[in-house]
Amino acid sequence: MAPVKNSRVLFVQPPTGYPQPGVNTTFDDSQMIDPDTVSLNGGFLLKTLVLSIEPYNRGLMMFGYQKGLPITSFGFGRVIRTENPDVKAGDHIYGMIPVQEYSVVADKSEISWFMFLENKEKIPWSLYVGVAGVPGQTAYCGWKEFASPKKGDVVFVTTGSGPVGATVIQLAKQDGCKVIASAGSDEKVAHCIKFGADVAFNYKTTSLSEVLAKEGPVDIYWDNVGGETLDNTLLHAGKGARFIECGMISVYNNAPPVMKNMLQLVTCHIKMYGVNVSVLLPKYEQQFYEDVPKWLAEGKLKYLEDTRSGIEHVEQAILDVQLGKNIGKVVISVADDC
Amino acid sequence: MAPVKNSRVLFVQPPTGYPQPGVNTTFDDSQMIDPDTVSLNGGFLLKTLVLSIEPYNRGLMMFGYQKGLPITSFGFGRVIRTENPDVKAGDHIYGMIPVQEYSVVADKSEISWFMFLENKEKIPWSLYVGVAGVPGQTAYCGWKEFASPKKGDVVFVTTGSGPVGATVIQLAKQDGCKVIASAGSDEKVAHCIKFGADVAFNYKTTSLSEVLAKEGPVDIYWDNVGGETLDNTLLHAGKGARFIECGMISVYNNAPPVMKNMLQLVTCHIKMYGVNVSVLLPKYEQQFYEDVPKWLAEGKLKYLEDTRSGIEHVEQAILDVQLGKNIGKVVISVADDC
Numbered sequence: 292m293a294p295v296k297n298s299r300v301l302f303v304q305p306p307t308g309y310p311q312p313g314v315n316t317t318f319d320d321s322q323m324i325d326p327d328t329v330s331l332n333g334g335f336l337l338k339t340l341v342l343s344i345e346p347y348n349r350g351l352m353m354f355g356y357q358k359g360l361p362i363t364s365f366g367f368g369r370v371i372r373t374e375n376p377d378v379k380a381g382d383h384i385y386g387m388i389p390v391q392e393y394s395v396v397a398d399k400s401e402i403s404w405f406m407f408l409e410n411k412e413k414i415p416w417s418l419y420v421g422v423a424g425v426p427g428q429t430a431y432c433g434w435k436e437f438a439s440p441k442k443g444d445v446v447f448v449t450t451g452s453g454p455v456g457a458t459v460i461q462l463a464k465q466d467g468c469k470v471i472a473s474a475g476s477d478e479k480v481a482h483c484i485k486f487g488a489d490v491a492f493n494y495k496t497t498s499l500s501e502v503l504a505k506e507g508p509v510d511i512y513w514d515n516v517g518g519e520t521l522d523n524t525l526l527h528a529g530k531g532a533r534f535i536e537c538g539m540i541s542v543y544n545n546a547p548p549v550m551k552n553m554l555q556l557v558t559c560h561i562k563m564y565g566v567n568v569s570v571l572l573p574k575y576e577q578q579f580y581e582d583v584p585k586w587l588a589e590g591k592l593k594y595l596e597d598t599r600s601g602i603e604h605v606e607q608a609i610l611d612v613q614l615g616k617n618i619g620k621v622v623i624s625v626a627d628d629c
Numbered sequence: 630m631a632p633v634k635n636s637r638v639l640f641v642q643p644p645t646g647y648p649q650p651g652v653n654t655t656f657d658d659s660q661m662i663d664p665d666t667v668s669l670n671g672g673f674l675l676k677t678l679v680l681s682i683e684p685y686n687r688g689l690m691m692f693g694y695q696k697g698l699p700i701t702s703f704g705f706g707r708v709i710r711t712e713n714p715d716v717k718a719g720d721h722i723y724g725m726i727p728v729q730e731y732s733v734v735a736d737k738s739e740i741s742w743f744m745f746l747e748n749k750e751k752i753p754w755s756l757y758v759g760v761a762g763v764p765g766q767t768a769y770c771g772w773k774e775f776a777s778p779k780k781g782d783v784v785f786v787t788t789g790s791g792p793v794g795a796t797v798i799q800l801a802k803q804d805g806c807k808v809i810a811s812a813g814s815d816e817k818v819a820h821c822i823k824f825g826a827d828v829a830f831n832y833k834t835t836s837l838s839e840v841l842a843k844e845g846p847v848d849i850y851w852d853n854v855g856g857e858t859l860d861n862t863l864l865h866a867g868k869g870a871r872f873i874e875c876g877m878i879s880v881y882n883n884a885p886p887v888m889k890n891m892l893q894l895v896t897c898h899i900k901m902y903g904v905n906v907s908v909l910l911p912k913y914e915q916q917f918y919e920d921v922p923k924w925l926a927e928g929k930l931k932y933l934e935d936t937r938s939g940i941e942h943v944e945q946a947i948l949d950v951q952l953g954k955n956i957g958k959v960v961i962s963v964a965d966d967c
Contacts, residue, residue, distance in 0.1 A: 517891055531908070536894045547889040553855055554881075556874045560905035567898035570869070 297324040299391030300605045302356035309544045309613050310349050312606035316362060320603075324393050326371060334397040335373035340383075342366035342390060342623040343420035344608040346515075346540050361389040364605075365420055366623075367408055368394070375399075383408040385419055390605055392625060404569075412588040421454045421620040422594045423583050425568060429537060430458035431579050432571035433513075437535050437564040442467035444510035445529070447503065449473050449520060451483035451491060452595060454620035455537060459513045460486040461592055471506050473499065473520075475615040482595055482619070494520070503527035516541045518548040525552035525561070534563040544613055595619030635662040637729030638943045640694035647882045647951050648687050650944035654700060658941075662731050664709060672735040673711035678721075680704035680728060680961040681758035682946040684853075684878050699727040702943075703763055705746055705754075706732070707966060713737075721746040723757055728943055730963060742907075750926040759792045759958040760932045761921050763906060767875060768796035769917050770909035771851075775873050775902040780805035782848035783867070785841065787811050787858060789821035789829060790933060792958035793875060797851045798824040799930055809844050811837065811858075813953040820933055820957070832858070841865035854879045856886040863890035863899070872901040882951055933957030 298320040306315045326336060343365040356362050367385040370378050377399055378384065386402035388394060399405045408419050421427060440446070446463040450456040451472030463470045464487040472488035474480050475495055483491035492502050500523055503509060508529035514521055517539025528534070542548065555561065572579075586592035597617045599608055601624075608621050636658040644653045664674060681703040694700050705723040708716050715737055716722065724740035726732060737743045746757050759765060778784070784801040788794040789810030801808045802825040810826035812818050813833055821829035830840050838861055841847060846867035852859055855877025866872070880886065893899065910917075924930035935955045937946055939962075946959050 521891070530905075538895060539892050542892055547887050548891075549885050550888040550891070551885040553859070553886075553888070554877050556901065556903040557876060557905070558903070560903040560908055561901075562903070563894065563899075563901035565894040565896070565898040565900070567868075567895070570898055 292325060292327045294323040294325040296320050297322045297391055297393050298602050299361045299389070300602065302352065302358055302360060302362050304358065305352050306349065306544075310352055310609055312610060315352055316606050316609070318603055318606060326393060329393075329395060331372060331374045331395060332397065333374050334395055335370050335375045335378050337368040337384060337388065337394045337396055338371050339366060339368045339388060339390075339392055339394065339602070339625045340627075341417050341420055342388075342602070342605065342625055343424065344605060344612055344621040344623060345426065346538055346543070346612055348609045349543050349613055361391045363387045364390050365404070365425055366390075366625075367416075367419060383410070383416070385424065390602065392602060410584075412584040414584055414587045417596060417598070417622045417624070418587055418594065420622060421596065422458055422592060423587060426454035426620065427458050427583055428572055428575075428579055429566060429568040430455045430462060431583065432568055432575045433535050433537055433564075433566040434459055434462045435575055436571050437533055437562075437566070438463070438466075438511050439533060440466040440468050440511060444468045445471065445507055446511040446513065447471045447473070447507070447509045447524060448488070448513040450515040450540070450615075451486065451488060452479035452619060453515065453617075454594065456513065456515060457482070457486045457593070457595060457619075460488050463511070468511070469506075471502065471509075478618060486593055499523050500527070508532070511535070513537060514539070518542050518545070522548060522550050522552050525555040528555055528559045528561050530559050532559060532561045534561055535566060536563060537566045540613065540615075596622050598622045598624055600624045630663060630665045632661040632663040634658050635660045635729055635731050636940050637699045637727070638940065640690065640696055640698060640700050642696065643690050644687065644882075648690055648947055650948060653690055654944050654947070656941055656944060660729075664731060667731075667733060669710060669712045669733055670735065671712050672733055673708050673713045673716050675706040675722060675726065675732045675734055676709045676966070677704060677706045677726060677728075677730055677732065677940070677963045678966065679755050679758055680726075680940070680943065680963055681762065681764075682943060682950055682959040682961060683764065684876055684881070684950055686947045687881050687951055699729045701725045702728050703742070703758055704728075704961075704963075705757060721748070721754070723762065728940065730940060748922075750922040752922055752925045755934060755936065755960045755962070756925060756932065758960060759934065760796055760930060761925060764792035764958065765796050765921055766910055766913075766917055767904060767906040768793045768800060769921065770906055770913045771873050771875055771902075771904040772797055772800045773913055774909050775871055775900075775904070776801070776804075776849050777871060778804040778806050778849060782806045783809065783845055784849040784851065785809045785811070785845070785847045785862060786826070786851040788853040788878070788953075789824065789826060790817035790957060791853065791955075792932065794851065794853060795820070795824045795931070795933060795957075798826050801849070806849070807844075809840065809847075816956060824931055837861050838865070846870070849873070851875060852877070856880050856883070860886060860888050860890050863893040866893055866897045866899050868897050870897060870899045872899055873904060874901060875904045878951065878953075934960050936960045936962055938962045
């Protein structure tokens with residue numbers, strides 16, 4: 292095989308507001324690689340197949356990426372050559388991998404969240420970065436650990452058409468709850484309803500307070516948004532409500548919010564839980580992989596993907612996720628051989 | 630007995646800032662009562678002995694008190710006459726009682742938190758509105774339910790010389806924690822040290838962030854303050870920290886705070902719990918009354934009282950508590966016959 296391009300996305304500098312393509316990162320297709328001959332030095336060559344773009348990419352720009360090196364992201368690839376006895380050619384490897392087409396990896400310890408994917412259930416491979424990957428695990432572990440759902444509880448889920456929110460909607464419905472979902476466009480709202488939400492609204496055109504005043508009070512709040520949305524939801528919390536704090540996309544790129552209703556924590560004796568999937572996963576991982584791929588294979592768990600082909604779309608995808616311009620889980624299809 | 634004055638504090642209107650004597654409440658000593666002859670209509674006559682002034686009094690001005698009627702507060706009195714078979718003359722009755730010298734009570738259902746006090750341990754009676762009453766219960770129940778203390782955990786307690794904070798300091802020390810306490814004067818700080826705090830500081834003259842950066846990170850935060858103090862403490866939270874939200878005195882009288890560090894909830898997977906003692910008490914009440922009066926009788930639990938004699942000092946005491954001008958638990962000694 293002749294040398295081919297090894298396109299990649301390099302880190303430049305942390306953003307102050309929204310992460311800008313070409314400013315905070317840069318796309319570079321100047322590097323060449325010959326997959327047949329590149330020196331492995333005892334390691335293995337991973338061909339990137341799928342990358343996952345999520346809100347955390349901006350967070351990693353603040354403290355996780357190194358200037359001049361490829362950014363990393365969850366994704367998976369296929370081992371095409373190996374000198375490392377721990378992996379075989381053909382293995383599918385999931386984890387936090389470099390955003391480039393080919394990576395020479397010394398050892399599996401170089402990849403955080405390293406996991407072999409087997410896909411016995413024959414679900415679409417891309418789901419392993421979405422509902423069968425970290426976003427699904429986040430929803431599953433956070434819900435199981437913190438929601439304490441009772442039949443008929445009122446659940447409010449933000450970013451209801453995203454991979455975490457969509458999964459939470461469905462877990463809440465499995466547990467007999469009434470689900471209110473919000474999203475940022477009428478199209479996304481329609482998807483929330485397809486996922487099973489009893490009530491869904493476009494927060495850009497509909498008053499959250501009016502909806503929650505009518506449909507609440509809220510027993511369980513799944514927060515992917517933070518800021519003013521969290522503050523307003525506090526005002527509509529039921530006694531003993533559980534607030535599951537999964538993300539705060541409204542505060543990543545904007546000025547910090549004035550919080551008027553924090554006293555509701557005391558008044559309504561709310562429990563508020565920050566979700567860290569890496570802390571919770573050891574407790575739930577086995578059950579997750581028993582449940583979720585099966586539910587997906589059986590069509591019992593629905594999902595929505597926003598697939599973009601080519602690593603050159605990564606930077607725009609990172610920005611789109613921060614702006615909410617994606618419709619469903621953003622998947623970058625880098626190569627097609629799985 | 631000739632008629633005597635029945636002095637009382639009447640509610641006027643909710644405060645917008647600090648509660649002002651004569652503006653939001655008014656002291657009235659125009660009412661006369663003859664304890665020997667006043668008609669009981671099947672009820673009983675309670676002579677108020679002790680009243681407790683606490684931060685919640687301002688909260689009740691916002692939604693709990695009725696204009697033109699006496700405000701209520703935790704306290705206890707002695708039954709001096711009765712036509713009600715449920716109570717005997719001489720009984721000491723604790724609960725949320727009217728702030729007046731004498732009250733004709735139809736039935737015990739009229740007094741929320743109604744309880745007979747027996748004081749078998751012969752502790753000072755006034756402690757039954759403090760460390761052996763609701764403030765002590767709040768500390769005890771909140772700590773037992775939410776703190777999950779491990780030996781060596783770093784605990785940060787605000788308002789460390791108040792009745793809740795002082796009790797939390799001592800419970801945390803019982804559990805082998807390192808305790809940092811804050812208070813609003815050097816005199817109060819000295820009391821925090823007497824209660825057992827390992828580190829104590831005057832938040833008006835010492836930087837909270839510097840103390841917590843040096844002594845933290847914080848595993849357990851007992852919050853009586855809210856606002857900027859809560860926000861700054863979020864920045865010094867350890868992974869998996871527990872934030873026990875008991876009160877937010879900094880926000881009752883002031884503009885709502887900008888919260889810069891809410892994302893720490895997610896980043897540090899913090900658990901934040903609003904404390905409502907009435908919800909928790911059924912689970913812990915028996916143990917509380919087995920432990921606390923005994924500890925007090927044995928000198929194992931320390932306390933600090935700020936005693937003021939006469940119901941005419943109630944209004945100023947309410948304001949002082951909001952301003953932090955009290956030193957320890959504010960007790961209004963109304964009459965002396967117990």
